[in-house]
Amino acid sequence: MANLDQVFHSLSDGTRRAVIAQLASGPANIGDLARRHRMALPSFMKHIRVLEESEIIVSRKRGRVRTCELRAAALTAAQDWLAQERRVWETRLDQLDAFIETLALKETTHGEE
Amino acid sequence: MANLDQVFHSLSDGTRRAVIAQLASGPANIGDLARRHRMALPSFMKHIRVLEESEIIVSRKRGRVRTCELRAAALTAAQDWLAQERRVWETRLDQLDAFIETLALKETTHGEE
DNA sequence: GTGTTAGTTAGCCATATGGCTAACTTAGAT
């Protein structure tokens, strides 16, 4: 299962996010991907490996070309974590709102006494 | 504005994610936060600084205690990026489905000829 | 078979990361 540390680490680099964006519109092989990022192949390969270890992409080699493909599951894990935290955060703010509302109400009541 | 590199980097560490989770249910001061993570204060402070530089939290000091609070905007930026990529990804899969559907239809038609 | 092409491996380098201790600075408490 995708490890959040690795997934978020993968996402923390612009080159890797660009690769993800490209793969979202369909599989591609490493050469094509690398050409768009002015970077030596071995450097680029490190990014591919990071993405692969975090299970954001999978790749397989046929002949001498390796093609990469996006796996959505890891990204889903990241989204889920964020969504959950947002839920907690928003619930709290709602309760805070409600609390302030009751305070305001009381003051009005007092004011009318 | 929150920088995605920094935001995702912040999220790539379990300690920092735990801090975010705690702050989602309300502000807290650094001492309280640190106590839950068996870690020397200066080490913990580095995490706080990372979170602050990525604008995920803000903090201010009153007297000698510093209290931290979550800022949702940075997390929203991360969520938005993920959502956008998912949109591209899913659109493509839908089109792929549709394409396969038409293929299947054609075959059926041919079969009936 | 000789080249050429697509990846890969090995290894170098500078900087960043994530932990620590020790020593310092204030702010409150007595």
Added chain:
DNA sequence: ATCTAAGTTAGCCATATGGCTAACTAACAC
């Protein structure tokens, strides 16, 4: 005025990161 508590700063250390070049391997093209 002292003592204590909450942060902070400085600096050490091992490892990770993100880039590079050079040299190697394995396919495909002629």
